Amino acid sequence: MSAQEPDLKAYVSILEQTLATAKEQLIEAHHMISVGMLLAGIVHEINTPIGSIVSNNEVTARSLAILKEQLDKAQADGAPPPPKAAKILDTLINLAAVDKIACERIMSVIRSLKTFVGGKTHEFRKANLNEILQNSLKLARCEFRHRIEVETEFGELPEVECDAQKLGQVFLNLLVNAGQAIPEKGKVTVRSGLEDDSVVISVADTGTGVPPEQRSRIFAPGFTTKPAGVGTGLGLALSKEIVEETHGGSIGFESEVGQGTTFFVRIPVSPPPKAG
DSSP states (O other): OTTHHHHHHHHHHHHHHHHHHHHHHHHHHHHHHHHHHHHHHHHHHHHHHHHHHHHHHHHHHHHHHHHHHHHHHHHHHTOOOOHHHHHHHHHHHHHHHHHHHHHHHHHHHHHHHHHHHOOSOOOOEEEOHHHHHHHHHHHHHHHHTTTEEEEEEEOOOOOEEEOHHHHHHHHHHHHHHHHHTOSSSEEEEEEEEEETTEEEEEEEEOSOOOOGGGGGGTTSTTOOOSOTTTOOSOHHHHHHIIIIIITSOEEEEEEETTTEEEEEEEEESSOOOOOO
8 A cells, every 4th residue: 555655656647747737838829819809900900000111112213313302403593492392391300200200100010919918938027017007008909999989097006926927918919809899899897906906907798798697607718709710718817827827816707697707816916935
């Protein structure tokens, strides 16, 4: 009997390691699925300013050619630059300003995407949850387009010991779910604040709400209220895992049919000590 005990402990240890690895792989897979589902919106978000830059570049090239011709003629005639040259310069300056805004918009989306995708190494470090929320919102807006109005009320927060990439996935899941819960036009409200020793994040939508008979299954793996091909049924289950098991926090929701749903995430400022 005693000879079998070490074998049993070793077997249990292997199972625990296998389960932990499977969970990480599942989280990583859903992470990439989330990016894939947002990809069309991200491409649209980037394509619009790129189109503006390309169009402006054509105008800039033509304007520079005309400006050179005007200045060369004036120089040859020994005359001052014509008034048209000044107007062309004003146009070029305005186009450059528009291009700068377009480039900043593209860079903002790319930075948010890089932060969200990150690498495969997850570690706890100090981070500002408002910044993580902002990055998640930039990606979610690619999904929202002009259909969803976004309102934010961010409180002053201390830096939190957390896995920033995983929490970014949680916030993006909640934001995309909120947008998809709104059939046509509506509003998503995101709030953050400090309560006792925890940061509390809320994501509220003006969507259809969750029927009472479905509420007990909201966090169950595989359960989704979305049409086939829209939801994986893993987002909220993995979010619960990340918030509660990884960060020692809590996640819950309130919902009213026809009025909307609000999800609450509570993350302790300092992570709980690891068992063992």
